[in-house]
Amino acid sequence: MDTREIKLAGMEMSLSSHDGAIDLIKHRISPFLAKEKPDFMVLPEKWVMQRYDEQSEQLNQVLDTFCELSQENGCTIVLGSFSVVRKGKLYNSSPVISEGKIIGWSDKISLYRTEKNEFTTGRSINVFQSSGIKFSVAVCYDLDFPYYTKVAIRKGARILFNPSLIHESLHGMWHIYVTGRSLENRIPILSVNSSSPPLGGGSIGTFLDEEEKGVRIRKTKAAKSVISYTVDMQATSSMIERRMQEDPGIYSFTNE
Numbered sequence: 001m002d003t004r005e006i007k008l009a010g011m012e013m014s015l016s017s018h019d020g021a022i023d024l025i026k027h028r029i030s031p032f033l034a035k036e037k038p039d040f041m042v043l044p045e046k047w048v049m050q051r052y053d054e055q056s057e058q059l060n061q062v063l064d065t066f067c068e069l070s071q072e073n074g075c076t077i078v079l080g081s082f083s084v085v086r087k088g089k090l091y092n093s094s095p096v097i098s099e100g101k102i103i104g105w106s107d108k109i110s111l112y113r114t115e116k117n118e119f120t121t122g123r124s125i126n127v128f129q130s131s132g133i134k135f136s137v138a139v140c141y142d143l144d145f146p147y148y149t150k151v152a153i154r155k156g157a158r159i160l161f162n163p164s165l166i167h168e169s170l171h172g173m174w175h176i177y178v179t180g181r182s183l184e185n186r187i188p189i190l191s192v193n194s195s196s197p198p199l200g201g202g203s204i205g206t207f208l209d210e211e212e213k214g215v216r217i218r219k220t221k222a223a224k225s226v227i228s229y230t231v232d233m234q235a236t237s238s239m240i241e242r243r244m245q246e247d248p249g250i251y252s253f254t255n256e
Helices: 018-036 057-073 113-117 140-144 146-154 168-185 233-246
Strands: 005-011 040-042 051-053 076-078 082-086 089-098 101-107 127-130 133-137 159-163 189-192 204-211 214-221 226-232
Touching: 005 018, 005 189, 018 057, 040 159, 040 189, 051 057, 057 076, 057 082, 057 089, 057 101, 089 127, 101 127, 140 146, 140 159, 140 168, 146 168, 146 233, 159 168, 168 189, 168 204, 168 214, 204 226, 204 233, 214 226, 226 233
Parallel strands: 005 040, 040 076, 051 082, 133 159, 159 189
Antiparallel strands: 005 226, 076 089, 082 089, 089 101, 127 133, 189 204, 204 214
């Protein structure tokens, strides 16, 4: 069991072209990481607005730049998600970088409305590990459904990251989903949205406190397009494990 208190952070990036994203990485993300030194950093869903082929020089440029930042700052970075073409199929996919290397990708499973006309659904719920901490990445709409969080936890996840792209008019509903999933499963969730209109940021992070008579959820929200807070991993792991013992349900993901 990890006994550390860890620092989580998210940045509400504006929707950008490839060149705009490279500029934001150098002039906004890099200085933030150098100053704040979070253990985990999360960006929004599809904040870079172009499609990348998985072997393209442009995608490699983005990934290599983030790998350098991860190595320099000792930070695990969830890059939000990108539209990535693999073997002729388009995926909404979140790359995860730790210790200067890509440790995996999380493909969005529950595609939202018209996404189904373009994107291919993901086929697995992945759990990653960095510095002894296991976590999963639910891309936006994946969080709306109970299966994702419960399967991720059964696979060992103790934190859930949620790159999102949410219209400002739906922030209230989004926050209900995040807090509900977090309280239901006793797992901290960091959900990060883009700051561009009509999305409007509103990112939210949760963690749990155990009191004499029960568990209470705590929430923090973004200010000036940044969200940052700490989580006690020892207390978190204990609450999650106890919750799993109390829950008699059997959960699965049929595509696995």
